[in-house]
Amino acid sequence: MESVCSINNFVQCLLNLGIAPDLAQFINILLGVVLVAIVPLVTVIMLIYIERKVAARVQDRIGPNRVGPYGLLQSVADAVKLLTKEDITPLGADKFIYNLAPIIAFASVILVWAVIPFTPLHVGADLSIGVLYFMAVSSIGTVKVVVAGWSSNNKYALLGAFRTIAQLLSYEVPLVLALLIPVMLAGTMSMQGITIAQQGMWFIVMAPVAAVIFFIANLAEAGRAPFDLIEAESEIIAGYNIEYSGFKFGMFMAAEFIHAFTIAVLAAVIFLGGWSGPFVHEVPVLGFIYLGIKTFIIYLFSLVLRSTVPRVRIDQLMAFNWKFLVPISIINVLMTAFLLQVVRALGLAPDPAQATDFVANLPQAVILLLGNLVVIGIVLTMIRNTGRRQRLEDEARHAAALERELERVSAPAGD
Amino acid sequence: MAVLNEWAFIGVFFAIAWVVPVLPIVGARLFAPRKPNPLKQSTYECGVETVGDTWVQFKVQYYIYGLIFLVFDVEIVLLFPWALAYNQLDFFGFMAGFLFIFLLADALIYAWRKGALEWV
Amino acid sequence: MVPLWMYLAVAAGLFCIGAYGVLSRRNAVAVLMGVELMLNAVNINLIAFWRYVSPLNMAGQAFTAFVFVVAAAEAAVGLAIIISVYRNRRSVIVEDVDLLKW
C-alpha cells in the first residue's frame, strides 16, 4: 500500500525517496497547480467544439465536420491558425501595457480554478475566504478591459472598454449580494465548506432566487449572450479588444470561453452541491464526475440561452441591473435573513450534527423555499403588470399615430 | 502554517497563470510572419486616419455608475463577515444588518428617483 | 515570522511617498492617488499591529474595515469634486482652483 504513489500521499512518497521536506512540499504544490490548471486548459479545447456544434444545431446547421472525425480537431486547427497569424501592434499603442492586457485577461479567469473543490479530498487551495477570492480575482478582470482599451490608441476600443466596464461593475453588485445567501446558509466562505454544507440539501432548493440572480449576473460578467454587448460587432465593432490580432486575440477568446465554463462550475459548486452525490465518500473520484455532469448541464443551458435570446440594448442592460436585479437581491437577502431567524426561533434549524441529513434539513428548506416562491410570485406579477401597461401605452401611441396619418391622407381628398 | 500552505499554492498558481498565456504569445513569434507596414499598423477606424485625440470626452454617466458601484461594493463587502457569523447572531444582529441594508437601499432609491440610473 | 518593525518600515515609507505625492503633484487626481497611498500605509500599520500585538481582539480588523469605508467615500466625493471643477474651470491643476484665495 505504501509503495504506491498517488496524489493523496505524494509528499510522503517524495520524502521516502530522500528529498528534502521543503523541496518535497514545493514539488507537491507545483504538481497540484499544474493538475488544477490543466482542467480548464483541456476543457477549453473541447468547449469551443461543443459550443460551435450546439450553436449550429440550434440554428439548423451541421457545424464543424471537416477536420478530423466529426470535426473534433476543429479547435486544434483554430489554434494553429491563430499561432501562424501575423501579430500586429498598432502604431501609437502603449507597447508594454498593450501586451499585458491579454495576459491579465487569461490569468484572471484561470486563477478562479485554484479554489474549486473537485472531490471531497482534492481541492487546489481550500481558502477560508474562497467566495471572496473568486470575487476579488474576477474584479481584476475589469483592469484588463481598462488596460486593453486604453493602450490600443483607438477610439472604438476605448468606447467599448468604457461600456464594458460599466457592465462589469454594475453586474458585480447583484452577484455579490446573491453570494451572501450561500455564505449565510453555510456559515463559511470556503468553497469546500459550502459544498459540504449542501450534503443534506442543495442550496438551489433553499435559495432559488439567489441561484438565478447569480447565474444571470455571472452571464453578464462573462459577457455571454444575451449580455454580449462587450463584443457587439454591429455597434462598436469588437469592443475593447478590436486592435488585437494573432494569439493575443486568441488569449482574449480563450479567456472568454474558460470564463463561461468557470461560471458554470461555480454555479454547480455553490448551488448544486458540487461533488456531492451517492457513494462519493467511498470513491472520491466519483465527485469529479458528478461535478462535471452538473457543470455541463449548466453550460449547455447557457449555450442554448446564447442561441435563443436576442442581445439587449445598453440602456436596457443597465436598467435591468439597477432597477430589477439589485432591488430583488436586496429584498432576497433581507428575506432570507429574516426567515433564518424565524426558523431558529421555531427550533426547526438542523442540528449541526445532522447537517448532512436530508430529513433534518427539510423544515428549514421548505420555509426558505416558500419565501423564495413568494418573492418569485410577486416579481412575476409585477413584470406582467408593467409589461401589460407598457404594451397598452405602445398600442395607444401606435393607434394615435395611425389616426393622425389617416387624417393627413384623407384631409386633402375632402377639400 | 497549514493556512499559509494554501496561500503558497495560490502564489505558485499566480506565477503559473502568468506564464501559461505568455508561452503561446511568445511562441507565436516563431511561426507568425512579421511584415509590418504603416498602413497595416494604423488604427482600425473605418480606414480613415484618426482625427484628433483618441481620448474623446466621455459622458459623466460612466462615472456615476462607477460611483454607485463603489458604494455598494464596500457596503456588501462589510456584510460578508455578518453573513458568515449569521448562525451565531441573535435578533439584534439581524436588526443591525437590516438597518445597514436599509440604508443601502435608501441610497439606491435616491439614485433612482434622482434619475442617476438612466443611461441617457 | 518577519519582525514587526519591517512591516512598519514599509508602511512608513509608503506613507512618506504618498505625502510627497500629495504635497508636490499639480494634478488633483494625482494628489488623490497620494492620499490613497497614505491611507494604505495606515491600513498596513493597523493590520500589522493587530497581528503582532492583539490578534484575538477584533479592533484592528474592524478599524481597517472602517478605513476602507472612509477611503471609498473620500475617493467617490473627491473625484466627483474634481470632475465638477474640471467642468467649470477646464482645469484640474490645484493651483488654478483659487477662487477662495486673495
Next chain:
Amino acid sequence: MIELNVQTIAFLIFAACILGGALGVVTTRNLIHATLYLVLSLFGAAGFFVLLSAPFMAAVQVLVYIGAIAILIVFAVMLTRSMTRLRDIYNRQWVMSAIAAGLLFVLLMVGVILPVWGVGGAQAGREVSEVVASTAELGTALVSPNQFVLPFEVASLLLTAAMIGAIVIARDDE
C-alpha cells in the same frame, strides 16, 4: 539576523511591489500609468495582509481598491483628459515636499519604530500569538452592541451620504 524562508521572500517581493508602485505613482507623468502603478502598490498591500493572516482584508483590498477605486480613478482621468499631459507635473514646492517627506520618514524610523519595535527595542521581544481571530468573529464584533455596531451603522450612513453628495456634485444637469 533574519532567516531567509518562503515568508521572508514573499515579504520582500510584496514590499518591493508596494514601494516601487508608490514611487511610480508619484513620479509618472502619464496618469493612466500612475494608476496602474497604484494598482501594483495596492496589490502588494493585499499580499501583506495575507502574510499577516488577515485574508479577508486582502480580498477586500483587491475588491474595493483595485476593482472599484482604481477603476473610478481611471474614469476621472478620462473625464479630465486634457489634464493628463502637463508639462510640469510638480508644483514649485516639490523640493521642499521631498525634504519634508524624507525627514518624516527618518523621524518615524529613528524616532519611533526602531527604538520601540526594532532589534533590541523596548517592545521587540514580545511573544507573537499563533492563534488568530477568524473572520466570523469580526462579523460578530461588527454587530455586537458592546463593540462596533454603532460605527457599523454610521459607516453605512456615511456611504449613503457620500453617494448622494457625489451624485449631486458630479451630475451636470439643471
